[in-house]
Amino acid sequence: MSKLGIIINGIVKENPTFVLLLGMCPTLGTTSSALNGMSMGLATMAVLICANFVISCVKNLIPDKVHIPCYIVIIAGFVTIVQLLIKAYAPAVDEKLGLFIPLIVVNCIVLGRAESFAAKNGPLDSACDGIGIGIGFTLALTLLGLCRELLGAGTAFNMPVYPEQFGALTFVLAPGAFITLAYLSALFNKFIKK
Amino acid sequence: MEYIILIITAIFVNNIVLAQFLGICPFLGVSKKVDTAGWMGMAVLFVMLIATLVTYPIYYGILVPYNLQFMQTIVYILVIAALVQTVEIILKKSMPALYSALGVFLPLITTNCTILGVAINVINFEYNLAQSTVYATATALGFTLAMVLFAGIREQTAITKTPKGMEGTPIALLTAGLLAMAFMGFSGVDKGLSAALGL
């Protein structure tokens, strides 16, 4: 498979949110606006690319029986690096995402891709897989955030679209996360998956 | 009194699944039957309590004195993974009955973000050890409650007719949304209660 093919595969055919149904916690928890969803997606993508690349490089140095703890340590390392960088250079993002940044460690997407892709492929292909899955995840989160923001607060990327009073606040609150994702995945089932 | 409010907040008002979106994977994955969901909840309760009690002294006893707070995530996840393994081995050897009930869920729990989330939260909220214990227990009970309620509804929706596109995940998510909406009815209960108790 070509590098581009790997990336596109991650965005559409193996879309982590709509097809693989992985990483649901940040998907629901950080998408109260399009920008929040996008920041979460990009943070996860950074971890995915680095972790996939490094794990693929060192996979032969790790005995099989301890591969999961080793992968988790590598992933946790990158998560902490991303967390420290966000705290230092984008404190506003840190406030919005809060607990969900350290929790990227237990995001099943990251460990899942390490197991199913990086452990079997070369470093460059693995990095491409990280990019593809990362973009797929970011797009899904941004889309979900955009829908919730638009329906709930009448804004898109913080720009007013229609007066706020007409928005249904539920969509910004907890139930809206589940409901919006339900309809989006139903639409994805109907038009793209087949 | 303070603890009663803490418990009610953690179970109902700030339910870990329906209001904070942690532990969604087991919530969607292991909720097809009520008794499985209940046992999963019990396993989470067990691990969450031990994990919180173990990570709390590690944070204040080792990480803070040596200024190693940045190692929190790595240390916690390793401790939790090791803990789950140990619990599994001990249960298998000494309590086979309990093991047969909880055993299948234990490996899943390492990557259950509620455990790590609660362990980090008690540090962020600056709880003391007693508050942390109560918070961890109540949060796990809230998780169990959400699991069992959700599984109960899913047992019903499984035998009803669903539009084709909505089958599977979409209808489950929609159900969860309605459940979350019901739980929103609890918001403010903690404030009212603390006012009534004069706190």
Added chain:
Amino acid sequence: MAKLENSLKNMVLSLTAITVIVGALLGYVASVTDEPIAQAAAAKQQNAIAAVVPVEGAQAGEAQKVVTANGEEAVIFPVTKDGQLVGHAVQAVSKNGFGGKITVMFGFDPEGTILGYNVLDCGGETPGLGAKMPDWFQKGAKGDVIGKNPKTNNLTVSKDEGEVDAITAATISSRAFCDAIAQAFGVLPVVEAAAEAQTSATKQAAGTSESVNEVAGE
């Protein structure tokens, strides 16, 4: 290259090596980001002070930590211009937010009149309701508290017979905001004498049961 075999030595070695390497790397990143993180926090505080005491060329003095009536820590920054005191910025906490604590920075002129406020943390408030706090009480907005003085104005929400319009459907958050004003005002050095009166006024307000006759501002 072939995979390393599963001997105990290999397993322990590889796990330890990875943990040590990752730990060292993290230590390095942490030491590099330490300063920017502290700077970001300081910049946020300085910007908040500049925003709540909008006097050009003014300088914030040394921070002073005090404990407010609710047992929380508040920080007072005297703000001066050319050696003249132009006001105080007070960072106060209310425990009564809808989802926990809220932290607000208030600016007072030397007489205790509110010059401005800046919400530093209202993370636990509901989006679209209590989370409107950063804008709702600003000048010209519905719940405008700017230019009012807690000494002469009763700064509690209208449900508590005060003169502040609460955020629609977020009375608890609004009460917490008013509580934060009272906490901040209570520790202002220039009005220490008035502080006592203020505390008793707050107690009174808290003691009044919700008055049904009072129609909220909406």
